[in-house]
Amino acid sequence: MSEEDTNKTILVVDDEPEIRKLVAAMASQSGHSVITADSGEHAMTLFKNHRGPFELLITDVVQPGMSGPMLADRLTALQPDLKVLYMSGYDNTMVVQKYVVERGHALLSKPFTAKEFQAKMHELLDVSAAGVKTAG
Secondary structure (H helix, E strand, O other), X not given: OOHHHHOOEEXXXXXXXXXXXXXXXXXXXXXXEEEEEOOHHHHHHHHXXXXXXXXXXXXXXXXXXXXXXXXXXXXXXXXXXXEEEEEEOOOOOHHHHHHHHOOOOEEEEOOOOHHHHHHHHHHHHHHHHHOOOOOO
């Protein structure tokens, strides 16, 4: 197994520092590289300046400025194979239904346990790893 298979880069975006730190810590426990941003705008800058692809975007749905779905739309336009995991305390809203469920993205409802987070993250990263890779 190559380093590429085990060490994936994850972008965590949440405007609440405590949640951002907790999610980053849970993601890094699996040996993945984690980069954090406190806003969609900050995430866009980090994404564009990062060398290499991100495997997973973990973002809150509702954030000041650029929402999670807006950010995901912009980043998946730049990297179509980017997996998206939304976090939300508002899992039955129209926004969540339209941008998460209908688009086939994954959702973790807050609050969630570390075990639920790890399971969902691994499910998404394993799907990504199993995907067919094509040259250029």
